[in-house]
Amino acid sequence: MKVLSVFFTGLSLVAVFSHPTETPRFMLMPDGDGKLHLVDLEQTEEVRAINPVTDIKLLVYTRNNPTSPQYIRIENNEVASNFNPSAQTRIVSHGWNNGASNMDHIRAAYMADSSTNYNVILVDWSGLANTLYTTAKSNALQVGEYIAKVVTYLIQKKGANANNIRLVGHSLGAQLSGVAGNRLGGILPMITGLDPAAPLFGSESLANRLDSTDAKFVQVIHTCAGLLGWKDPMGHVDFYPNKGEPIQPGCGVDLGGACSHGRSHQYFAESITTNKGFRGYKCSNWNNYNSGNCNQNQQAMMGEKVSHSVSGSFYLKTANSSPYALG
Numbered sequence: 001m002k003v004l005s006v007f008f009t010g011l012s013l014v015a016v017f018s019h020p021t022e023t024p025r026f027m028l029m030p031d032g033d034g035k036l037h038l039v040d041l042e043q044t045e046e047v048r049a050i051n052p053v054t055d056i057k058l059l060v061y062t063r064n065n066p067t068s069p070q071y072i073r074i075e076n077n078e079v080a081s082n083f084n085p086s087a088q089t090r091i092v093s094h095g096w097n098n099g100a101s102n103m104d105h106i107r108a109a110y111m112a113d114s115s116t117n118y119n120v121i122l123v124d125w126s127g128l129a130n131t132l133y134t135t136a137k138s139n140a141l142q143v144g145e146y147i148a149k150v151v152t153y154l155i156q157k158k159g160a161n162a163n164n165i166r167l168v169g170h171s172l173g174a175q176l177s178g179v180a181g182n183r184l185g186g187i188l189p190m191i192t193g194l195d196p197a198a199p200l201f202g203s204e205s206l207a208n209r210l211d212s213t214d215a216k217f218v219q220v221i222h223t224c225a226g227l228l229g230w231k232d233p234m235g236h237v238d239f240y241p242n243k244g245e246p247i248q249p250g251c252g253v254d255l256g257g258a259c260s261h262g263r264s265h266q267y268f269a270e271s272i273t274t275n276k277g278f279r280g281y282k283c284s285n286w287n288n289y290n291s292g293n294c295n296q297n298q299q300a301m302m303g304e305k306v307s308h309s310v311s312g313s314f315y316l317k318t319a320n321s322s323p324y325a326l327g
Contacts, residue, residue, distance in 0.1 A: 027199060030258030031097030039133045041199055047138040050128060052146050057124040059100055066111040074153045085159040087117040095171025096136045099126035106265060109272040137200055140172045141208055144179025151184060162187050170194040170265045175201060178210025191215040195222055195229035195264035212236050217308040221268060223248055224261040238313045239302040241267060243286040250320035267324055271303020276327035278302035280314030289315035
């Protein structure tokens with residue numbers, strides 16, 4: 001029998017479901033600043049067609065402008081003058097009730113990596129994300145489709161190499177990255193899903209959420225699995241740091257999972273520049289890993305530098321605070 005657990009703390013309510021299809025009606029969900037909101041997942045409103053010109057900003061950072069963005073606007077053929085079609089390009093998307101600033105530490109990490117020349121594009125769809133969760137989920141589908149158009153434009157009109165373009169997304173941003181990859185026919189070398197959003201995605205079609213067909217290699221990092229994040233494996237490789245579930249080390253009580261959910265993008269940002277690395281071990285489950293039964297199994301580094309030859313589920317431990325990587 002499937003189990004739905006509900007915990008009450010004062011006037012707060014948190015629903016924990018054992019499988020992504022078991023979405024409760026009410027959930028206590030955090031925004032990008034960690035503030036909790038009691039969300040009615042059955043509350044809906046009319047979803048309008050988005051206007052990319054007013055609803056989406058694409059902020060471009062390069063070694064020549066590491067902190068002050070330039071912009072891409074394909075509707076008027078505007079591409080950041082510093083955009084280098086020969087460089088590695090990372091397109092980073094935020095989640096519900098977030099903005100581009102919530103992913104800025106990932107931008108900073110890429111800019112701090114002197115070994116590689118990057119174009120970092122932060123997708124700011126905050127006006128569409130700061131809505132009812134159900135509306136933001138629908139908007140995310142449209143944003144993903146638009147990102148696919150932008151990537152196609154950069155390849156066909158600006159000479160960008162598809163093999164140098166990767167998508168990174170957190171929560172709803174992970175799911176819309178999957179949509180973009182799907183609409184591109186899975187041609188990109190890699191998508192990284194950072195704790196992909198679970199609520200309302202259990203019954204979603206594969207075309208409209210992240211899965212392993214959306215790129216040649218899909219990496220998923222789970223940190224709030226079973227609550228805000230997707231629990232089951234959904235990529236070529238799935239990493240489960242600290243079991244992949246709340247409460248992540250150092251997150252305290254973490255009512256609603258805000259801290260644990262955010263750990264996924266914090267771990268990823270650190271993976272870009274860390275010398276230690278986040279070393280995971282292929283294993284069937286956390287208990288076997290934690291008991292040392294997988295110490296002789298295949299190893300893989302989680303994050304930006306993950307090997308594209310690995311597959312399966314990997315488990316690892318992190319420190320309680322930054323720097324998180326234990327090597």
